[in-house]
Amino acid sequence: MNVLIVDDNQAAADLLQELLVLQDHTARCTYTGREALDVAAGEHFDAALVDLTLPDFPGTEVARQLRAAARGEPPLLVAISGYSADEASNAAGLFDHHLQKPIDFDVLDRILARPLAG
């Protein structure tokens, strides 16, 4: 899968990218919501891993715009946050999955593998 990573914690984003590449995905790191939307405007991503707390605008807004701007199949949207799904209840419905930090990579692997297996 081609995965877009959106996280202002650059160390975390870069590590996530390396881990995904090791799992035979391709991945692109972005560190702000604006940068993510700019990158997504010129490239198709199968999935987007979006931190809910970004410096410029909320991750929910990034998800909303990624979904709205998708040409064809929208990307699989995965929220990544230090907050639980219950605490970030306004993100419900915008994202296909919610992963709480620190991420359980077995779960992430399953999420990213599922569309390819289907």
Next chain:
Amino acid sequence: MKASPGARSWMAAGVRHELLTRALPALRHEMAAPVSVMRMSTLLLKRQLAANTAVDTAAWLERVTQIEGQVAALASGVRSLRDWELATHDDGITRSALVAQCTSLMRVAFELNGIGLKIDEALAPAEGEPRFAAAAALRYMALGALGHLHDSVPGLGAIRVEAEGDDALRFIASPGVAAPVEPMAGAHRAPRALAIDAVALQALADGLGYGVVVEGESVRLGLGAAMNPA
């Protein structure tokens, strides 16, 4: 029947507990970040080993150094939990640092509910700012003021924090442009029925010995101890 001094102390303690409960997701988030990086770093090393890739000593050393840095950040986060203990001696806090810390703690929780937090330019950090004693108590008071406006103002869109004189803060609520949201909806707290109403805020102020005035949709908080705690 009038509440006894003991009952009022319990009420203040309950409000502090509620406020700490609301701050906990942000505190947890701050500590989850280094844990997340450590976990990914070790997993990456394990997967690189499993893939039988050639060992790049310099890269591995860099990775271990990164993990050490994250351990230090986590240790600092754990130590900072003492900031919430009233009995702990502290060096006090400046007005700008108090506002920055408390708005930072609640910013995500509020933004997830469509409520902005704005800080007056006069509250930017400055050289030689006076420090106000009892930082832990002041944190609870500032969170109490934010929590009160969050819970009691229908259709809240933003809270602005302004300096008032040399030793006070004013928290001012303003309406949102979107459809009004039920004040208690989606709040970060458990149980959700516990609103920081004016009585709860006053009980907190009395318990900690600070002067607080609720005036319509704004709250004035004096940062100097106004009286002996109840």
